[in-house]
Every structure is written in C-alpha cells, then in structure tokens.
Amino acid sequence: MAARLRELRQRAGSPTYRQLAQRAHYSIAALSSAAGGRQLPTLAVTLAYVRSCGGDEGEWEAIWRRTAAACAAASAPAAAAAEDRHGDGARPPYAGLAAFGRSDADFFFGREKLTGTLVEHLKEKRLLVLFGASGSGKSSVLNAGVLSAFSGVSPLVFTPGPHPLEECALRLAARAGVAPGPVRGELAAEPRALHRMVRQILAGRPATDAATDAATDAATDAATDPEADELLVVVDQFEEVFTVCRDARERERFVASLVHAAQAPDSRTRVAIAVRSDFYTHCTRLPALVDVLAHAHHPVGPMTSEELRAAIVRPAARARLTVESALLTTLTADAHGRPGALPLLSHALLETWSRRRGNALTLAGYRAAGGFEGALTQTAEAFHRALSDDRQQAARRLFLRLVALGEGTEDTKRRVPRQELDDGPDTAYVLEQATRARLLTVDGDHVEIAHEALIRCWTRLGDWLDQDRDQERLHRALTEATTAWESLDHDPDSLYRGVRLAAVKDLPRQALTARERAFLDAGESAAAEQQRRGRRRLRRLRRLVGALVVLLVCAVAAAGFAVRAQHTVTRQRNEAVVLRAADESVRLSPRDPSLAAQIALAAYHLAPQQRTRDALLSALSVAPAGPRPVGHTPAVTADGRTLAMADGSRIDLWNMADPRRPRRLGTIGGDGVGLNFIEFTQRGTTLIGADTERRLRLWDVADPRHPRLVAQRPTGHSEAVYSVAVRRDGRMAATASYDDTVRLWDTTEPAHPRALAVLPGHAANVKPVAFSPDGRTLASGSDDRTIRIWDVTRPHHVTTVAVLRGHRHFVDALAYSPDGRTLLSGSDDRTGRLWDLGRLPRYRRLGVLGRHADIVANVALVTHGRVAVTVGVDGAVNAWDVTDAAHPDPLAFLTNPGGSVKEVRPLGTDGTVLTVTAHRLVQVWYTDIRRALAEACDRVRATISRAQWTRHFPRLGYAPPCPRRTGNDAPK
Incomplete structure (x- = not known):
C-alpha cells in the first residue's frame, strides 16, 4: 500500500511533502510516515494524502480496509531457536554474557x-x-x-x-x-x-x-x-x-x-x-x-559468597557435572564484592565448561580460558585475531556503531536495526563470527552487543571509543539524518548543508554504509548546485558593481571606505581562523600533544582572549606520558609529590614530582574487597581508607616502596561508607556513610584506631566530610541538601555549630580554604557555592559558581585559596578567581576529552591539579596561564611544519611559536 502511495505522488508530479502538507492540512511527518510503510496510517490521513495527489478517494478507502484486515490477521513472529555453539548436543548450564531467560529458570540459582x-x-x-x-x-x-x-x-x-x-x-x-x-x-x-x-x-x-x-x-x-x-x-x-x-x-x-x-x-x-x-x-x-x-x-x-557458590555449583549439578573445589574457591574470591561481575563470571564459567575434562569443571580449564576478566577479553581478542585486516576494520566499524556514547554516564550498548548496517560480505562475515562467539546477539531484524561488560572489559574496544569519540558522535548524527531523509522519500530539504556537511566530510568513507554515502553524495550535489547558482548571482553582481564604479569613479572617499572595510573583513576572518584553530588544538591534544601545544600557543599569541587562553590550558593538560596511574579513587599528599590511586581493591603509589612523567613507587595488593575512599595524613606517612565491606583500613606508607597494612576494623556503619577525612595533625579521622551518620575516630596510634563518637543529624545520605585547617570544626554534606558544621574540639561531646542551606539538590563535595574562613561546596544542582564561616555560628552565603551543564562531582581550592576548581559529569574543568569570594570571576573553562570528570585533587600550591575521569583516566591541569606559557614549548618534539601551519592557519604568515627543532631535539 505504501509503495502505491509513493507511485501516486510520482504521477502527481512529485510535489514536496511541504506542498502536500499545505494541501492536506496534515503535518509533513504524518504524510511521510503514511508513505514510509512502517505502520498502517489512519483512514483520514490516507484519504488526505490521496486527495492532495488527485487520486480516487473511494478506490483508496477500499484499499485501506483490505490492508487493515490483512494486518489484523497477521500472526506474531515466532522466536528463533538458539544454536549450540559447541556442536556436541549438550546444553551449557551457564548463559555466558546473555541474560537468563524464562526458559533458563531451571539453571538460575543464587x-x-x-x-x-x-x-x-x-x-x-x-x-x-x-x-x-x-x-x-x-x-x-x-x-x-x-x-x-x-x-x-x-x-x-x-x-x-x-x-x-x-x-x-x-x-x-x-x-x-x-x-x-x-x-x-x-x-x-x-x-x-x-x-x-x-x-x-x-x-x-x-x-x-x-x-x-x-x-x-x-x-x-x-x-x-x-x-x-x-x-x-x-x-x-x-x-x-x-x-x-x-x-x-x-x-x-x-x-x-x-x-x-x-x-x-x-x-x-x-x-x-x-x-x-x-x-x-x-x-x-x-x-x-x-x-x-x-x-x-x-x-x-x-551476591553473597553463599549465593555465588550456588550460582556456580547448582547449574553444574543439574547438568550432572562437578566443580573442582579449587575452581570454586578461586571463582568465589574473584567475583565476591565486585560490582558488575556476574556476566564476567557467567562467561568465564561458560568458557571453562567448553574446556571441561570429562564431567568436571577444573581450575586448569578456567585458567586456560583466561581467568575472570581475561576470559571475556580472550574470547574477544581470539575473535579479532582470526579476522583479516579488512575484516578487522569492518569489526571496528560494527562494534563502534553498537555503542551508545554516554552523556554524563558510562557508555551503553545500542540496539541497531539490521538495515542500518552495510550489506558487504565483510560485515556479514564479521556479524556471523561475532554472533558465534556470543559477543553479539541477533534478534530478528536487530543486532546488539551481548552485554555491556564487553564495553568495560575489552581494552581494544575501549581504545576505539576513546580514539573515535568525537567522530562517532558525528557519525551517529549522520545515521539519524540518513534515516530521516529516507523516511521523507529523499526530500532535498532534509539534506546536510553548510557547516554540518563540512563537518562530516572528514569521516572516513570506508566507515560509512551505502545509505550514508548516498545521503552525503546527495548533499554534496545539492551544495555544488547551490554554489553554481551563487556564482551566477556573483557574476551578475560584479557586472552591476562595475557599472556603479564607472558612475562613482570620482568618489575618492568611497575608495578609502572600501579599504577600511577590507581591513575589517581581514581582521575578522583572521580572528575566526585563530579561534577555529584553538578549538582544534583541544581535540588534537590526546593524539598529537606536540602539534596541539604549538597550535594553541600560536592561537593565544595571535588573539590573546578568554577562548584561546582556555584552549591553551586545555591542550597542555593531557594524560601523563608512559606508564600512568589508573583507577577510580585518588589521594594526594599535602606537598603534591605522592599520589595513591585505588582501582578496585588495589592501590598504586606514584611519585608525582614531575606530573607529566610519574614513577610508580609501590603497590598495595588487593584482597578482592573494593575501596570507596582513601586519604593521606598531613605528613603523608599514613594512608587511611574505607572499603566496600564498611571497614576502616590504615596503611603505613612512610616507605612508599614497601607499604604495609597496619590496622583494619569495622566502622559500625550500617550502610556503605562514602568518604573519609583526616585532620591535619593526623590524630583524628571522620567517616561519612549512607546510614545518615558521621563517625569520628582517634588515629593517634595508626595501628590501634579507636571509635570516638557518632554524629547523627542529617536526614539522608552523608557524602563529603572535611576538617577545617585548624582541626576545630568538621563540615559534612548530605543528600538532605544541607551542610552541617560540627564543633569537634571535644570529641565525646560534639555539637552542631551551624547548618548551611542554599543548595537545591544533593551536596557531593566540600573543600576548606587554607585559612579556614571560606568553605567551597559542590552539588547535583550543577553549581558550586562559597560560604563565609569566619564568624560562626553565623555564616554568610558568598558567590555561586554555575558554569556546569550537569552534576558538580568534586571541588578544590588551590594557590592558597585564591583559585577554586570545580569538575563535573559534563566533562568540564572550571577554574575561578575567588580572591573576592562574594563575586567570583571565571578564570578558565577547560575542556576534557576523556569524558565525565569525577575527582579533582591539588598537586601542591602552584595551581596544578589532578583529575580522574569516569573511564579511570588521570589528567594533570594548569590553572596559571603564566606557567602554561613558560612550559608550553617543553611539549614540542618537532617544530610545526609549513604544511601543518597552512592547514590550521590559512592565509596567515608562517610563524612557529617555539624555537625550531627536529625530532632529535625533542625534550627527554
């Protein structure tokens, strides 16, 4: 029926959908959907479409009723039977990356x-x-x-x-x-x-x-x-x-x-x-x-240990298999307390089952499969290695298309219609092999990644996403525009024009499907036709201008005006070129930091303004080179020279004397229990943290090359511990928990921490805690949208000094100024706030820091409290001049190419800060433009060439910002 509607429109002279909408008094979307064939339109819309094209309404009413009856009698599609990947006829007792279905209830335990x-x-x-x-x-x-x-x-x-x-x-x-x-x-x-x-x-x-x-x-x-x-x-x-x-x-x-x-x-x-x-x-x-x-x-x-054992042993027992005790112990230890571990466990068991010895699942089979996370990575890498070079590129394009890029959240899988994929033999082969390896799931006409654990654990896929994130966003928008263009029957009004067409021209042609290439070709043809019409108009205009020049030849003043106008146009054009180059330097910095630093520095010299200053600071602030810290939870000593980075239950200690070239000092081995928060004492000799089992842990890190655990004890909290704070003298610590309380600890003797007091008062989860520099007060933030200031001079008789109100959402971060008179807070309401605590119990609201587009995840005060740094889920790092705290001024808006920023810590007192993203990427940032200018050329390995300069600064004279050097002159 839809095909016949489109034929009727062609016989009517192919009017545009905008013209049809004016005749039919229905929207363009309703009319194009009627001819798209995805769903049966209403009778009224169908007759309006036919009427606009001059068709017979009586005939089309009969056609619509026959089609409606046929649709009603259509039966629901039957589910496709799953094929056993091993071919031996035995049903696996584990689901792998796939979720358990209703038919798997007999094997679902725990x-x-x-x-x-x-x-x-x-x-x-x-x-x-x-x-x-x-x-x-x-x-x-x-x-x-x-x-x-x-x-x-x-x-x-x-x-x-x-x-x-x-x-x-x-x-x-x-x-x-x-x-x-x-x-x-x-x-x-x-x-x-x-x-x-x-x-x-x-x-x-x-x-x-x-x-x-x-x-x-x-x-x-x-x-x-x-x-x-x-x-x-x-x-x-x-x-x-x-x-x-x-x-x-x-x-x-x-x-x-x-x-x-x-x-x-x-x-x-x-x-x-x-x-x-x-x-x-x-x-x-x-x-x-x-x-x-x-x-x-x-x-x-x-899952608890008992539930994990049931999930491992009982499906095997139902399939008349046995699980080796050593394997059971290893699997339980690997999976216990790890968030998101179940698909990895199920996949590891499935691969172990495929390597079973008789009717026994063995530890040797588990290790041969690659271990807990390694089983999934090994499966994915084996699939990738088995492909030719061309098919590996096809696999990269396919998997990138199946990931929905996170906006303030982690990346997720994306369910894609089969028609969106290219029909080439390489794509079909890769799809078949990935489905056999259970990395992908094909359901009817849709394809998706079997589980999001593959996105987290397959390092190769993570590298693809990090390298192509900006291009993938452009590509995803192009796919949606292509679908809309096809649904509108190739309406030229829906084609890309101007800036959008120029942006997608840089996408690799081999990464596009035939549908997308056809959409781009149509857009380029339309743009070329538009340019031809423009050139004809320009020729007519030139003839007209020539006639006017003859008439105004005596108007010398007009010639002077024209010269001034030309200078203005040139200046504006040069400024636009410089600003575009500054933006490009930020996108280029992860891949080529040397070239990015020179482009950003040259842009700042040519147009010293806020935007180029932000670009220079952003381009210079990239991930450290060589071996670098990774993890979720950082802690930095007061002098900024030592970094502790927790990743799960493991802690690595790093020397950050040169932040761009960190050196690993020592490692605190994991025991399978994750860490929620860690903090150094003022002297940096003791590290205090809280784990996911609500225990307080203390490590002696006086010799960071040989750290050792000196104490661990239950905190007494009934819910998860969110954060830990340590008083400057190291004799007291505080823990904040989702059980709505704060607990104080005597840490005078790190080997024997003692509980001092429980501080109730908040009406919801307590998140950040921070001691004032003099140690007399403690600040705590909560999901009840308040900040409480506690007097802790008498630990057994703690009192509330003040309750700060002003945030409209959860309070997630706190930081004191060095003099203790100002407090900085960050919130889910997308703002940071400054508070005057100089005359407690009275307090005063100061300035609001509000340039974030999403949650403010963490805050810090640097350069002796004169600069505030706020980081957020929107991926931005904002620096503020808070010398006048009542009227803070934006100092820098730093763009982070690594995604959402979750943590920020000062590295000393010179304005350098360290951040950690949601993807565990550590980055070092400058907030002082003078230091950035002094050290920019240290990033340069080879001077920018004339060809590179012309590409980024067209029509501007070649002027390298750093002394000429070759690759052999690069700084070591």
Whole structure:
C-alpha cells in the first residue's frame, strides 16, 4: 500500500511533502510516515494524502480496509531457536554474557532471596523499579526469577529502544491481533490508554476504537487469551529512554502510561522496570516516576559468597557435572564484592565448561580460558585475531556503531536495526563470527552487543571509543539524518548543508554504509548546485558593481571606505581562523600533544582572549606520558609529590614530582574487597581508607616502596561508607556513610584506631566530610541538601555549630580554604557555592559558581585559596578567581576529552591539579596561564611544519611559536 502511495505522488508530479502538507492540512511527518510503510496510517490521513495527489478517494478507502484486515490477521513472529555453539548436543548450564531467560529458570540459582522479595513487592504494590549496576543481574532476575513466579500471569517483555511508545504499541498490537498504528496513536494521546487496552485484551474485547471494522474485531477476539486475568509488563534496559530516545515528550508519555496502568484502582497490570543505577538521577527528572519512586524502587546488590557458590555449583549439578573445589574457591574470591561481575563470571564459567575434562569443571580449564576478566577479553581478542585486516576494520566499524556514547554516564550498548548496517560480505562475515562467539546477539531484524561488560572489559574496544569519540558522535548524527531523509522519500530539504556537511566530510568513507554515502553524495550535489547558482548571482553582481564604479569613479572617499572595510573583513576572518584553530588544538591534544601545544600557543599569541587562553590550558593538560596511574579513587599528599590511586581493591603509589612523567613507587595488593575512599595524613606517612565491606583500613606508607597494612576494623556503619577525612595533625579521622551518620575516630596510634563518637543529624545520605585547617570544626554534606558544621574540639561531646542551606539538590563535595574562613561546596544542582564561616555560628552565603551543564562531582581550592576548581559529569574543568569570594570571576573553562570528570585533587600550591575521569583516566591541569606559557614549548618534539601551519592557519604568515627543532631535539 505504501509503495502505491509513493507511485501516486510520482504521477502527481512529485510535489514536496511541504506542498502536500499545505494541501492536506496534515503535518509533513504524518504524510511521510503514511508513505514510509512502517505502520498502517489512519483512514483520514490516507484519504488526505490521496486527495492532495488527485487520486480516487473511494478506490483508496477500499484499499485501506483490505490492508487493515490483512494486518489484523497477521500472526506474531515466532522466536528463533538458539544454536549450540559447541556442536556436541549438550546444553551449557551457564548463559555466558546473555541474560537468563524464562526458559533458563531451571539453571538460575543464587538469587532466590532477592526473587522472593521482588515477587512479594510486585504482588503488593504492582509497580517495581529495579536499580542495579551494569552486570548485577537485573535482567536475569526478572526473566528467570520473577516471571517464573507469576506463571498464571500473561507476560509482555520488551526494551524501550529509540521509540518506546511505538515498541509498546507493537507488542500490545501483536497480543491483540490489531494494527499497531492506531494503538500507538492512542498511547501518545492519553496516558490512561494503556490501562484500558490491557483490560480490554484480558476481557476478550478488541483494543481499538469504534471506527475499526468487523474484520479487525474478529482477529482481536481470536488473539486474546481468555485464561490470563492479568498482564505483567517487563521493561528491560529502561536506561534506553535516556540514551537512545531523543523525544522528551514521548519519554514522559511512555512513563506516565506505565505508572497509571500499574496504579489505577481497577488495575489488571503489574509493571517491572529494570534500570542501571547510574541513571537514578535521570529517573528523578521524570514527573510521573518521581512521585512513586520512593515506594517502588528496589536495589540489586552484589551476591553473597553463599549465593555465588550456588550460582556456580547448582547449574553444574543439574547438568550432572562437578566443580573442582579449587575452581570454586578461586571463582568465589574473584567475583565476591565486585560490582558488575556476574556476566564476567557467567562467561568465564561458560568458557571453562567448553574446556571441561570429562564431567568436571577444573581450575586448569578456567585458567586456560583466561581467568575472570581475561576470559571475556580472550574470547574477544581470539575473535579479532582470526579476522583479516579488512575484516578487522569492518569489526571496528560494527562494534563502534553498537555503542551508545554516554552523556554524563558510562557508555551503553545500542540496539541497531539490521538495515542500518552495510550489506558487504565483510560485515556479514564479521556479524556471523561475532554472533558465534556470543559477543553479539541477533534478534530478528536487530543486532546488539551481548552485554555491556564487553564495553568495560575489552581494552581494544575501549581504545576505539576513546580514539573515535568525537567522530562517532558525528557519525551517529549522520545515521539519524540518513534515516530521516529516507523516511521523507529523499526530500532535498532534509539534506546536510553548510557547516554540518563540512563537518562530516572528514569521516572516513570506508566507515560509512551505502545509505550514508548516498545521503552525503546527495548533499554534496545539492551544495555544488547551490554554489553554481551563487556564482551566477556573483557574476551578475560584479557586472552591476562595475557599472556603479564607472558612475562613482570620482568618489575618492568611497575608495578609502572600501579599504577600511577590507581591513575589517581581514581582521575578522583572521580572528575566526585563530579561534577555529584553538578549538582544534583541544581535540588534537590526546593524539598529537606536540602539534596541539604549538597550535594553541600560536592561537593565544595571535588573539590573546578568554577562548584561546582556555584552549591553551586545555591542550597542555593531557594524560601523563608512559606508564600512568589508573583507577577510580585518588589521594594526594599535602606537598603534591605522592599520589595513591585505588582501582578496585588495589592501590598504586606514584611519585608525582614531575606530573607529566610519574614513577610508580609501590603497590598495595588487593584482597578482592573494593575501596570507596582513601586519604593521606598531613605528613603523608599514613594512608587511611574505607572499603566496600564498611571497614576502616590504615596503611603505613612512610616507605612508599614497601607499604604495609597496619590496622583494619569495622566502622559500625550500617550502610556503605562514602568518604573519609583526616585532620591535619593526623590524630583524628571522620567517616561519612549512607546510614545518615558521621563517625569520628582517634588515629593517634595508626595501628590501634579507636571509635570516638557518632554524629547523627542529617536526614539522608552523608557524602563529603572535611576538617577545617585548624582541626576545630568538621563540615559534612548530605543528600538532605544541607551542610552541617560540627564543633569537634571535644570529641565525646560534639555539637552542631551551624547548618548551611542554599543548595537545591544533593551536596557531593566540600573543600576548606587554607585559612579556614571560606568553605567551597559542590552539588547535583550543577553549581558550586562559597560560604563565609569566619564568624560562626553565623555564616554568610558568598558567590555561586554555575558554569556546569550537569552534576558538580568534586571541588578544590588551590594557590592558597585564591583559585577554586570545580569538575563535573559534563566533562568540564572550571577554574575561578575567588580572591573576592562574594563575586567570583571565571578564570578558565577547560575542556576534557576523556569524558565525565569525577575527582579533582591539588598537586601542591602552584595551581596544578589532578583529575580522574569516569573511564579511570588521570589528567594533570594548569590553572596559571603564566606557567602554561613558560612550559608550553617543553611539549614540542618537532617544530610545526609549513604544511601543518597552512592547514590550521590559512592565509596567515608562517610563524612557529617555539624555537625550531627536529625530532632529535625533542625534550627527554
């Protein structure tokens, strides 16, 4: 039917959709969707389309009714049978990277307690929002655990995708046996439509309006299951409504429909939503969800040792296999306490099973598979090594296309339609081999990465993402524009023009599909035609100007004006060239720091202004060369010379005397228990931290090459410990926890820490804590949006001195000025705030630091408290001049090419700071432009060539900013 509509438009002279919309009084999107063939349009839209093209409305009404009846009678597609990758006929007892499905319930063990809790929750409240880290087992618990417990309830399981309302409508329409178009329209128009439709389906009545004909009614009655008295809707990977759905209105309508269907008084629907825990803040921004979230959410934590043993041993026992005791001990130790470890565990077990000896799973087989994380990396690398060079490039393009780049969050997998991929033989072969290796999942017409653990653990894929992140964003936008162009029947108005077309020309042609290349070729042809028309207009204009010049030959003053105008144009053009080169230097700095430093320095010399200064500081502040620190949690000594970096349970100690060339000093080995926070004492001889099992740990690091653990003891906190603070004299420490309390510790003798006091008072999670420089007060920030100042001079009689109010969201970071009179705080409300504490208990609000586009994750005060540094999830590092704290001035806006910034620490007192990104990347930044100018040329290995200069500074005279040197003259 859609093809015949397009033929009708061609016979009418191929009017544009804008012209059709003016004739039909319907939107361009509605008319183009009718001819796109993805869903059946309404009868009214179809007749309006036909009327605009001069067709016979009576004939087309009959065509529409035959098509509607055929759609209603279509049966739902059958699920494809899974193929055993080993070919020996034996079913593996482990799922690998894939989530456990409903058919895998017999092999799903270890989550019985959690499953029981979730089932009781759903029976009582009907709405469940399941939060958990990626790899914590949310999908498996819902599919293999909860769905199996509701055996008498009809399930509806789907992921939202880029169009969650359309996905929901397709599933409901298949269940009801009707066309999805009207169903989608009803869901978009009215949130209560989902509740009504479910009741109609379960009651055996058609889920359509009165205008639907009798053929559709009969198909609906036949498709309805009369025995199911309720419907259980499971929305897996709910974070896709934020990562791939771009329509905020569709997102809100989808969530409102789910919440109403579960909470209506006569509800026949139970709703279970699985969402990654780092999207909790995003969920609180949905009006329909935030009101019910407090009573509907449930966390998925790590499995206990007993649950891990059950998940390892009992599936093997059901398959009549045995697990070697040494293997069981090793697996339990490797997985215990590690967030997101379950897919890695399941994949390691699957690879061990494929290397089983008889009916025994052995430690030797596990080690041959590569170990815990190595099994997944080994599988991915073996797949990659087996490909030819051309197919390795095809694999790189395919996997990059299957990742949704994070915006303030970690990267996630992306479900891609098969038609979006190229049809070449290399792509088809790579897709087949990756599917056999269980790295990818092919479901009908869609392809996706088997699990997000592959994004975290496959180093090669992480390197691809880091190298091509900016290009991938351009490429993703190009893919969406190509899809829109095709849906509008190649309408020339939807082609790229100007700046957008120039930006995507730098994308490698071999990385584009045939569809995308056709879109770019069409855009370039349209641009060339536009240039030809422009040249004709220019020739006519020149002839006109010539005539005017003859008439105004005596106007000498006009000639002088023209000269001045030319100078102005040249100056403006040169300034635009310089600013563009400054921006390019920031993007270039991770790949070629030598060239980036020279471009940024030259841009600053040519146009010394805020934007070029920011670019110079950003270009010089890159990751250290050679072996470099990695991890999540940093701690820096007061003199900035020693860095401790925690990565899981392991701590590396580094000499940071030269921040660009750090040297590893020693390592504190991990015991499988992760660390939440670490902090040095003032003299740097003791390191204090808190682990994920809520224990306080102290290490003697007086000799950083031979650190040793001197004490560990339970903190007494009932929830996770968020942060640790150490008083300047090292005799007292404080721990802050999600149990809403702060605890004080006597650390005079590091080998024997003693509990001093418990400080209640906050109404929600306590996050950052910080001692004042004189040690008399302690500041604590909380999710209750307040900052409390405690008098700790008498540790057994601690009192609240003041409660600072002003932030509109959670308080995440605190830092005192060196004189203790000013406090800097950072919050989820995207701001930092300065507070005057010089006359406690009275306090005064000072300036607001508000240039971030997302959460302010951490703060610091450097250069003796005159400069404030704030870092955020938006990837920016902002420096502020707070000499006048009541009126702070922006000092520098530093762009971070490594993604979201989570931590910042001062490196001494010279304005240098160290940051850590969400991808564990350590970077060193200058905030003092004078030092940056003095050291910029130290980054140069070879002087910028004339060709490079011409590329970045066209029409500007060649003037290298650093003394001429060759590669042999590079600084050592």
